[in-house]
Amino acid sequence: MDGSSAFGQRALGAQPYRSVLAAECAPRSPQRPSLAAIEPEDLLSLFDETAGAVAGALSELEDWGPAGTRPGQHRSDILADGAAVTALLDAGLGVCSEESGLHRKDRPIIVVVDPLDGSTNAAQGLGWYATSLCAVDERGALAALVRNLVSGESYTAVRGGGAYRDGSPIRPSAASELSEAVVGLSGCPPRHLGWRQFRALGASALDLCAVADGRLDGFVDFAAHCPWDYLGAMLVCREAGARIEDAAGRDLTTTDPGALRTVLAAAGETLLTELRAALDR
Known part of the structure; x- marks a missing residue:
């Protein structure tokens, strides 16, 4: 504005x-x-x-x-x-x-x-x-x-x-290759992971909803979050057809205020797989 x-x-x-x-x-x-x-x-x-x-x-x-x-x-x-x-x-x-x-x-x-x-x-x-x-x-x-x-x-x-x-x-974008993706970040990445561009916008719930509606192609969490940071957007992503998971394979759904998760989200499974692989390199 x-x-x-x-x-x-x-x-x-x-x-x-x-x-x-x-x-x-x-x-x-x-x-x-x-x-x-x-x-x-x-x-x-x-x-x-x-x-x-x-x-x-x-x-x-x-x-x-x-x-x-x-x-x-x-x-x-x-x-x-x-x-x-x-x-x-x-x-x-x-x-x-x-x-x-x-x-x-x-x-x-x-x-x-x-x-x-x-x-x-x-x-x-x-x-x-x-x-x-x-x-x-x-x-x-x-x-x-x-x-x-x-x-x-x-x-x-x-x-x-x-x-x-x-x-x-709403539906996510059709992006399937990390090299063509615009990815939202929370925290500071240790290196460039191969995306086309990134955005660090500062509100994880809105960032993840932007994956759900196609304004971002993916999201990577470099700082673990509690359930209130992502749960609302998690359901929005899943119901829109985007993929979202914890990087360590833990269940994202919890009401434990002390639980921490590292969230990854992507427009689809192919892009999510590329994000995982980039983090593991």
């Missing part, structure tokens, strides 16, 4: 950024189904409200900088966490949050949430950050939403139901 936009003003230190979602996604209190009868579509509606609550809370924040609580935690993280966790617990769900850990692990559905993925980007005025939510039941990832808090663009997926961006179906 240019310097005259709301985002441009915040980046230049003028008025604080007000999310495009704040006005239209203010918290609401509809009648909710019981947890025993909750459907994936009900979860997506709840996630939409939750992302709206986060956006509304952040729209009033003036200081997006470090909170002074622990390394890497920003004031925006704490505010976003309060809005998201409250909404999810009030709906009868368990929560595994980056900022506040595991809540009500006895509940049959646990929502793994990164209330503000890319908080450093947000603090620096870089417009690539999101809220990511993924509901996990006894069978695995059930429903997910990843919302870009700058553009308002939303990725959604339901187990067995496909993946969508703002209601339209």
Whole structure:
């Protein structure tokens, strides 16, 4: 965006950024189904409200900088966490949050949430950050939403139901050769791995969704991540038809806040195989 936009003003230190979602996604209190009868579509509606609550809370924040609580935690993280966790617990769900850990692990559905993925980007005025939510039941990832808090663009997926961006179906690119691929990175690669170009964008959930919809051809994680960083986007990728896995072969789906995974994603199996081989060289 240019310097005259709301985002441009915040980046230049003028008025604080007000999310495009704040006005239209203010918290609401509809009648909710019981947890025993909750459907994936009900979860997506709840996630939409939750992302709206986060956006509304952040729209009033003036200081997006470090909170002074622990390394890497920003004031925006704490505010976003309060809005998201409250909404999810009030709906009868368990929560595994980056900022506040595991809540009500006895509940049959646990929502793994990164209330503000890319908080450093947000603090620096870089417009690539999101809220990511993924509901996990006894069978695995059930429903997910990843919302870009700058553009308002939303990725959604339901187990067995496909993946969508703002209601339209998405598919990965047709890229099959690493030498022709544009690859998203998290962390610093030890060497050039043979891609055509790379991008280090700073918000793993959005980076992985960009693989799902074909804007990136692949993604390589050079710094292990916790489940809230990737789970929502994992379901989006799988339902879109992209390939995604842990580099060490571990199950990506977990609600353990201490679990670490090294994520690889690609438009298809051929490109994923090339990425694996490049990492092993």
